[in-house]
Amino acid sequence: MTRIPLRPLARILExxxxxxxxDRIERDNLRHRHEEMRGRSRLRAEGRLVVLxxxxxxxxxVVGVRMGVLSQSEPRETQGAASGxxxxxxRAEIVDRNGRILATNMATHALYAxxxxxxxxxxxxxELVKIFPDMDEEKLLAQFGGERKFLWLxxxxxxxxxxxxxxxxxxxxxxxxxxxxxxxxxxxxxHILGGAGFGREGVSAAEVVGVAGVEKRFDDWLGDPENxxxxxxxxxxxxxxxxxxxxxxxxxxxxxxxxxxxxxxDVYTGEVISLASLPDFDPNNRPxxxxxxxxxxxxxxxxxxxxxxxxGSTFKIFAAAQAIELGLVNQGTMINTRGxxxxxxxxxxxxxxxxxxxxxxxxxxxxxxxGIARIAIQIGAERQQEFLASLGLLTATPLELIEAPGAxxxxxxxxxxxxxxxxxxxxxxxxxxxxLAAAYASLLNGGTLVTPTIIRQEGVARGxxxxxxxxxxxxxxxxxxxxxxxTASFGDxxxxxxxxxxxxxxxxxxxxxxxxxxxxxxxxxxxxxxNDPRYxxxxxxxxxxxxxxxxxxxxxGWTAVPVAAEIIRRAAPLLGxxxxxxxxxxSGVTLTSN
Amino acid sequence: MTEMAYGALPxxxxxxxxPRWWRTIDKWSVSCVLILFGIxxxxxxxxxxxxxxxxxxxxxxxxxRQAFFGGVALVAMFITTMMGPNLVRRLGVLGFGVxxxxxxxxxxxxxxxxxxxxxxxxLGFGSVQPSEFLKPGFIIVAAWLMAASQxxxxxxxxxxxxxxxxxxxxxxxxxxxxxxxxxILFGWGVMYFLAGAPFVLxxxxxxxxxxxxxxxYNNSEHFARRIxxxxxxxxxxxxQLGYASNxxxxxxxxxxGVGEGQVKWSLPDAHTDFIIAVAAEEYGLVxxxxxxxxxxxxxxxxxxxxxxxxxxxxxxAGTGLAAIFGVQALINMGVAVRLLPAKGMTLPFVSxxxxxxxxxxxxxxxxxxxxxxxxxxxxxxxxARRGGRQ
Numbered sequence: 016m017t018r019i020p021l022r023p024l025a026r027i028l029e030x031x032x033x034x035x036x037x038d039r040i041e042r043d044n045l046r047h048r049h050e051e052m053r054g055r056s057r058l059r060a061e062g063r064l065v066v067l068x069x070x071x072x073x074x075x076x077v078v079g080v081r082m083g084v085l086s087q088s089e090p091r092e093t094q095g096a097a098s099g100x101x102x103x104x105x106r107a108e109i110v111d112r113n114g115r116i117l118a119t120n121m122a123t124h125a126l127y128a129x130x131x132x133x134x135x136x137x138x139x140x141x142e143l144v145k146i147f148p149d150m151d152e153e154k155l156l157a158q159f160g161g162e163r164k165f166l167w168l169x170x171x172x173x174x175x176x177x178x179x180x181x182x183x184x185x186x187x188x189x190x191x192x193x194x195x196x197x198x199x200x201x202x203x204x205x206h207i208l209g210g211a212g213f214g215r216e217g218v219s220a221a222e223v224v225g226v227a228g229v230e231k232r233f234d235d236w237l238g239d240p241e242n243x244x245x246x247x248x249x250x251x252x253x254x255x256x257x258x259x260x261x262x263x264x265x266x267x268x269x270x271x272x273x274x275x276x277x278x279x280x281d282v283y284t285g286e287v288i289s290l291a292s293l294p295d296f297d298p299n300n301r302p303x304x305x306x307x308x309x310x311x312x313x314x315x316x317x318x319x320x321x322x323x324x325x326x327g328s329t330f331k332i333f334a335a336a337q338a339i340e341l342g343l344v345n346q347g348t349m350i351n352t353r354g355x356x357x358x359x360x361x362x363x364x365x366x367x368x369x370x371x372x373x374x375x376x377x378x379x380x381x382x383x384x385x386g387i388a389r390i391a392i393q394i395g396a397e398r399q400q401e402f403l404a405s406l407g408l409l410t411a412t413p414l415e416l417i418e419a420p421g422a423x424x425x426x427x428x429x430x431x432x433x434x435x436x437x438x439x440x441x442x443x444x445x446x447x448x449x450x451l452a453a454a455y456a457s458l459l460n461g462g463t464l465v466t467p468t469i470i471r472q473e474g475v476a477r478g479x480x481x482x483x484x485x486x487x488x489x490x491x492x493x494x495x496x497x498x499x500x501x502t503a504s505f506g507d508x509x510x511x512x513x514x515x516x517x518x519x520x521x522x523x524x525x526x527x528x529x530x531x532x533x534x535x536x537x538x539x540x541x542x543x544x545x546n547d548p549r550y551x552x553x554x555x556x557x558x559x560x561x562x563x564x565x566x567x568x569x570x571x572g573w574t575a576v577p578v579a580a581e582i583i584r585r586a587a588p589l590l591g592x593x594x595x596x597x598x599x600x601x602s603g604v605t606l607t608s609n
Numbered sequence: 610m611t612e613m614a615y616g617a618l619p620x621x622x623x624x625x626x627x628p629r630w631w632r633t634i635d636k637w638s639v640s641c642v643l644i645l646f647g648i649x650x651x652x653x654x655x656x657x658x659x660x661x662x663x664x665x666x667x668x669x670x671x672x673x674r675q676a677f678f679g680g681v682a683l684v685a686m687f688i689t690t691m692m693g694p695n696l697v698r699r700l701g702v703l704g705f706g707v708x709x710x711x712x713x714x715x716x717x718x719x720x721x722x723x724x725x726x727x728x729x730x731x732l733g734f735g736s737v738q739p740s741e742f743l744k745p746g747f748i749i750v751a752a753w754l755m756a757a758s759q760x761x762x763x764x765x766x767x768x769x770x771x772x773x774x775x776x777x778x779x780x781x782x783x784x785x786x787x788x789x790x791x792x793i794l795f796g797w798g799v800m801y802f803l804a805g806a807p808f809v810l811x812x813x814x815x816x817x818x819x820x821x822x823x824x825x826y827n828n829s830e831h832f833a834r835r836i837x838x839x840x841x842x843x844x845x846x847x848x849q850l851g852y853a854s855n856x857x858x859x860x861x862x863x864x865x866g867v868g869e870g871q872v873k874w875s876l877p878d879a880h881t882d883f884i885i886a887v888a889a890e891e892y893g894l895v896x897x898x899x900x901x902x903x904x905x906x907x908x909x910x911x912x913x914x915x916x917x918x919x920x921x922x923x924x925x926a927g928t929g930l931a932a933i934f935g936v937q938a939l940i941n942m943g944v945a946v947r948l949l950p951a952k953g954m955t956l957p958f959v960s961x962x963x964x965x966x967x968x969x970x971x972x973x974x975x976x977x978x979x980x981x982x983x984x985x986x987x988x989x990x991x992x993a994r995r996g997g998r999q
Contacts, residue, residue, distance in 0.1 A: 049761050053921070056759055060803050060924055061916050067799065067928065068912035071935050075905040078939060079898055081946040085857045086894040131659070131874050164875045 021045060105243035106196065106223050107236070109208065111253040112286075112471045114246075118208055118230070118298075121197040124177050124190040125221070126169040130159045133187030142183040143168070146176055170213065171195050196223050196230075198298045204256050206317040207249070207290055207416065207469060210298035226301065227315070229469060231417040248471040250286035255279065258585040259289040263554070266578030267293055270559035276319035277582065278452040278553045282542065283475045285456060285465035287414070288550065288590070290449070292318040309525075318557065321418045323425055323445040326555070327518030327571075329540040330441035331387045335379055336458060336490040337402045338390045340482050346376045346489055354385040358433045363388050379493045380501035382517065384440045391439035396430050399438065405464070405481045406454040408446055414467045422447050441518055451540050452553040459494070459542045459551065462487040495545040506541060506576040508583045510594025515541025515552075515579070517571035522558070534558045537571035539579040549592060554579040630691050633981040638910055641903045642686070642958065642973055646679055648888075648900060649959040656873050656880040656887040657961060671880065671961055674735075678963040682970030689974025690981070694923050697975050698753055701926075704971075705746025711739035712780050726784045729964075740781055740789045741968035744933060745975055747777055748796050752926035755804045759921050767801060788940075788954045792933050799932040800925045839950040852876050853883050853945045856890035857897075864893030880961040882953045885945045900959065901942065907973075908935035914980040927979040930972055 021044045027037040109118035133139055140155040147169065158166055171193055172180070180188055196211035209228020213221040224238065225231035233247055259277050267275040279289040296302050296314040305313045311322060338344045349372045355364040369383050378386035391399060403409055411423045425445040427434035437443040453467040457478070464478030482490075494514030498506045502517045518538040521530035538555045542548050559574035560567060568574070587594070650672065657671035664670075689697070711730065719727040722736070729736040751770040758766030774797040781790040802811065826833050856872035859865060870890040873879040879887050889897045911931035918924045934957055941956040943949035955962055957969045 045761055052759065052761070053919075056805055056921065057919060057924075059805055060921075063803050064912050064916045064924075064928065067803070067932070068909050071908050071912070071932075071939075072905060074939050075901055075908075075935075078942045078946060078948065079901045081948055082857065082889065082897050082901070082942070083894055085854060085946050086860055086862065086889060086897070088858050129874075131662075 021048075105240065106194070106211075106238055107242045107244075108246040109229060109237075110246045110248050111251045111256075112248065112288075113252065114248070115253045116199060117204060117249065117251070117253070118196060118198050118211075120223070121195045123171045123173065123193050123195045125167065125193045126172050126177075126180060127165065127167050127189055127191060128159065129165055129187050129189060130161075131164055131187070133159060133185060135185070136160060139183060139185040139188060142185075143180070143188075146179045191221075193221055194223060196299075200253065200257075201299070202295045202297050203253070203260060204251060204290075205295045205298045206292045206315075206320070207251060208298050209417065210301040212301075225417075227418070228298075228317075228416050232415050249469050250281070250284075250288060250471045251290070251469065252288050252589070255586045255589050256289040256291065258589060259582055260291045260293070260295075262578060262582045262585055263291050264293055266554075266574075266581070267556065267559075270556055270561050270574045270578075272556040272559040272574075274318050274557035275578075276322065276448045276553075276555045276557075277579075278319050278448050278551075279582075279586065280452045280456050280465075280467060280551045282456045282460040282548045282551050283465065283477075284472045285453065285467045286472055287449075287467060287469050289586070290319050290469075292316070292320075292322075317416070317418055318555070319448045320412070320414060320416055321422050322447055323422060324447070324536045324538075324555065324557075325442050325445050325520045325523065326448070326451050326538045326540075327441040327520030327536065328382045328384075329451060329516045329518035329538050329553075330444070331379055331382065331439065332490055332494060332516050333403065333406070333408075333454070333458065334387050334391045334394060334399070334439040335375055335493065336482060336486050337394055337399070339375070339489060340486045341394065341398070343393045344375050344390060346493065347374050349374055350378055350383075350386040350389055352378065352383045352386040352389075356385055356388055356436070358436065361433055361437075363436060376493050376496055379516065380496045382497075382502050387439045388436035391435050392432065394435070394439075396432065396435040399435050400430060402481075403438070403444070403454075405479075406457050407464070407466075408444070408450055408454050412447070412449055412453060412467050414449060415469045419449075422449075424450060441520060448538070448553045448555045451538070452551050455540050455542060455553070456551045457481050459487055459491050459548050461548075491542060491545045491548060494542060498541075498545075502570075502572040503539060503541075503576045505572065506539065506580045508543070508580050508587070510596060511583055511587050511592065512544035512546055512595065513541050513580065513583055514543070514545030515539055515576075517576060519570040519572075533569070535569045535571075537569065537575040539571050539575035541579055541583070543583055543587065544592070544595070550587075550590065552579055552582060552586075554582065626691060630981075633983070634690060634977060635910060635914060635980050635982075638907045638977060638980070639690075641907045642977075643683075645900070645903050645958040646683065648896070648903075649884075649961075650676060650679065652884050652888050652959060653880065653961055655868065655870060655891050656884055659873050660877075660880055674963065675961055675966070678966045682966040684970075685967055686970035686974035686977070689971055690977040692978050694920065694979060697978050698749055698922065698926075701746055701749025701975065702753065704742060705750045708739045708743040708746050709777070709780075711737075712743055712777075715739065715784065726786060728784050728786055735963050738962075738964035738968075740784075740786060741964040742971070743777065744789065744792060744796070745930060745968065745972035747774070747793055748800070748929035748933065748972075749926050749975070751797055751800055752922055752929055755800055755925050756920075756922035759804070767804060770797060770800075788952055791952075792937060792954075795936055796929045796933040800929045803925055803928050804921075836950065839947070849876055849878065849883065850944075850947060853886035854947060856886040857946065860890040860893045862894050864889070864891050864896070867891055878953070881955050882941065882960070883945055884956055884960050885942050888959075889945075897942075904935060904938040907931070911976055911980050914982075917985055918980075918983075919985045923979050927976055930976040930979070934969075934972065934976065 021041050026040050030037045030040060106120055108116060110116055136156055136159040140152045140159065143155060144150050144152045177190060198208055207228050209230040210226050211223050211230050212226050214224035225234040229249065230237065236242055237247060259279060263275050263277050275293045277289065277291045278287065280287055294314045302314060304315055310316055316322065339346065351371070352365070352369045352373050353371050355362040363384055365384050369381050373381060373383055373386055400409070409424055409426060411420050413419070427438065427443045434443050449467060453465060456465045457463065458481065461484040462480055462482040464481050466478060491514055494516055495512065497503050497516055498513050503515050506513050506515055520536045521532060522534040522536055523530050536555060536557060537559050538553065540553045542551050554575045556575050556578065560569055561573055563573055653672045653675045658668040661668050661670045715727050718730060720729055720731045721727045722729060728740060729738050751773065754766035754770040757763045774793055777793055778790040781793065826836055852872050852875045856870065870887055872890050873887050876883050876886065885897060888900065908931050911927060915924050915927045918927065937954055937957050940949060940952060940954045944952055955965045958966070
């Protein structure tokens with residue numbers, strides 16, 4: 016574009032010579048330049064206006080589309096319900112191995128108030144307090160009269176309470192349907208089921224979500240609408256669970272124990288038939304978790320799964336079996352039991368003095384720490400760790416409870432000779448009773464690994480071999496001897512050939528540094544029947560004490576063993592085990608034949 | 610010739626005002642504005658009784674007031690549309706002066722009605738919010754300055770208008786009223802864009818805004834929390850926004866029915882900032898889309914009509930007015946559907962509020978007056994091969 020000067024000299028001179036006003040030329044050129052500039056800016060503005068119009072159009076379309084998407088999505092808090100509600104309400108049931116209901120759903124209602132719709136605040140508050148005595152009339156009045164347009168009064172009410180609220184006749188008190196999780200057996204199997212609460216919550220529906228135990232572990236499956244109408248079948252046996260809990264509670268009371276746990280496991284499938292932890296709670300009304308102090312003191316704490324304890328002499332059988340498997344000893348090999356052994360400033364001694372030497376079987380039967388420690392030295396730290404790891408004692412159990420993965424055994428920081436010796440009699444390694452039950456099952460079922468599970472299994476899937484079947488049989492024999500003539504003589508149940516090992520471990524002080532000398536964890540790990548193993552039972556009592564035969568006794572032989580024996584006596588028939596009846600000589604019926 | 614090209618109306622002796630008005634006005638936009646006003650009254654019937662009840666007034670108190678102010682606004686709008694561009698400019702500049710003085714004296718004579726921001730003059734029977742009247746006035750003044758800068762030897766209008774915008778924004782921010790400040794800045798930006806802002810500068814400004822936003826996000830916890838709250842797809846259903854999105858969901862396609870809506874009981878701003886939620890709940894997506902379409906028609910038609918406009922002042926002022934009108938509607942609805950972070954802004958012509966209605970009427974009147982059909986001298990252009998058009 017050529018730029019014309021405002022006062023081109025040639026034209027000015029020409030105009031002057033003609034006597035015209037040269038300013039007119041300047042004005043003319045100025046006008047041209049102005050017009051050109053305007054033209055340019057107009058064209059530019061035209062383009063930019065199109066852009067602006069396009070942008071605004073797009074923005075309005077975006078808002079419109081977003082409105083459309085939003086209006087077709089489901090409402091969070093349903094109030095007038097023009098569109099459907101799809102919070103999944105039918106959570107799958109949970110049943111035991113025989114199909115008996117452990118957890119189901121019940122339709123109830125939640126009560127809420129909309130103060131702007133209320134007719135008479137005072138009457139409503141007064142009548143509500145009559146129905147729900149724990150409500151505070153003054154507080155209700157303050158809430159009704161306040162800014163709130165909506166407030167929850169009760170999360171769940173019974174049909175009777177609902178009728179009473181209806182009878183108040185107050186239009187501002189309203190109900191929202193609630194599917195409530197119901198545990199018809201109350202406290203039974205509380206720790207396994209865990210409990211459920213409300214997740215996403217709307218007025219006319221609320222999502223039930225698991226908060227602990229199986230309910231939380233299988234939350235997705237249970238809450239999946241596809242599975243509604245189906246049931247989650249656990250390996251638990253409701254009647255056995257009831258018997259176990261009842262006996263355990265009785266034993267805990269007699270022994271003045273602080274807590275107790277029991278695990279009953281199928282020796283081949285790893286199915287947990289019963290798992291109890293006391294004290295327990297009602298999953299229909301879960302207590303609040305402790306906000307201070309030790310979480311293990313809360314009834315919510317699952318001692319059988321979450322509790323990590325030094326389980327004492329019950330571990331001796333692992334060292335004995337491994338030593339036999341490795342060919343280091345056999346059942347009859349004599350072991351030096353002269354104590355004490357001193358190692359790194361630590362003395363290992365026995366409860367009694369058992370004389371200069373005992374056979375391997377008798378080390379187990381008499382429960383000699385010195386003897387088993389000497390065997391463990393022969394095995395060595397590395398092989399011991401390998402063997403315990405192969406039994407699953409050094410890692411968290413895969414049990415399908417949300418709490419299980421958190422229970423990782425506490426291992427010695429440096430696993431050397433001293434640790435090898437102490438671990439052989441169950442000190443320095445803390446595991447849960449469930450760990451112990453699973454390891455006993457693996458060791459005693461013929462020597463194949465079992466994986467503990469809470470879900471009903473079809474048939475037996477043999478795991479990897481951990482020990483030969485001969486050694487497994489010898490281990491069962493040694494455990495049977497313990498009951499027949501050793502520390503667990505109270506554990507003999509007529510007809511069921513119980514074998515087992517006691518463990519009485521002093522409790523470590525919470526402050527660290529040493530052990531209490533008047534608090535023990537008493538454990539009895541047993542298998543029955545010993546000649547044809549079917550079940551493993553681990554019973555653990557926390558700080559039991561009983562005055563018997565003239566002295567205060569805490570050892571497992573006096574505490575855990577009788578409780579376990581009673582459990583077996585009650586549970587074995589329920590499990591369908593046929594007792595072995597010793598032949599009574601000549602029977603009353605004489606067969607004759609002619 | 611010059612007269613025709615630069616937009617002053619050719620005087621046809623004896624041409625009566627009303628027929629000419631009817632011939633030249635954008636009838637589509639006028640109809641849309643009237644429909645919007647009607648919808649505003651309809652929604653006022655739905656949204657304001659809870660408020661009236663809360664304040665112990667007769668249920669339709671606010672509807673009556675809305676109808677009264679709406680009437681005033683419509684009269685103001687029609688009078689304004691009949692003015693020529695020069696008169697619009699003169700009155701706009703005067704109005705800006707008056708509104709600015711009123712704004713400046715707010716801290717001394719204003720009241721905050723207990724809402725924490727001093728924005729109103731209380732006049733006994735009602736209240737006046739000067740910033741509402743300031744907006745159209747500012748657009749007119751800024752357009753005038755920018756248009757003047759396009760004259761040969763004109764004043765540096767763009768810088769002057771920027772300085773003016775800065776002063777106005779500072780006064781508004783002191784109230785504080787960031788919503789109106791943002792609108793003023795946006796209006797100025799659009800006009801500056803139209804008046805020929807260089808692209809390099811536009812890109813630089815965009816970069817500065819993005820970087821400033823990131824800086825604020827990283828350094829101001831308050832700001833970061835608001836943005837996080839906005840970005841978080843989960844929304845607390847007990848907040849205003851939660852109630853609003855819920856109401857929109859509740860409404861579905863055809864709504865829950867007239868008078869059946871619940872959201873108006875829970876939302877304190879149901880009759881102003883969240884009126885669209887009330888519309889969505891009671892009348893459904895159908896009405897909402899209608900409202901959006903009405904705003905779109907008004908804004909986009911104004912832009913399209915202004916494309917043909919030759920007069921820089923008319924073009925700039927018209928674009929600025931249409932832009933702030935449109936963007937105000939966009940922000941209001943964008944907040945309700947969570948496209949934008951929470952920001953209180955009224956929905957022009959639909960939300961309740963006397964000042965907003967009357968000022969909106971005047972602003973739309975100015976816009977309609979500026980978009981009236983005028984002879985543009987394009988034939989002269991073609992004949993003279995001017996403006997780069999070959």
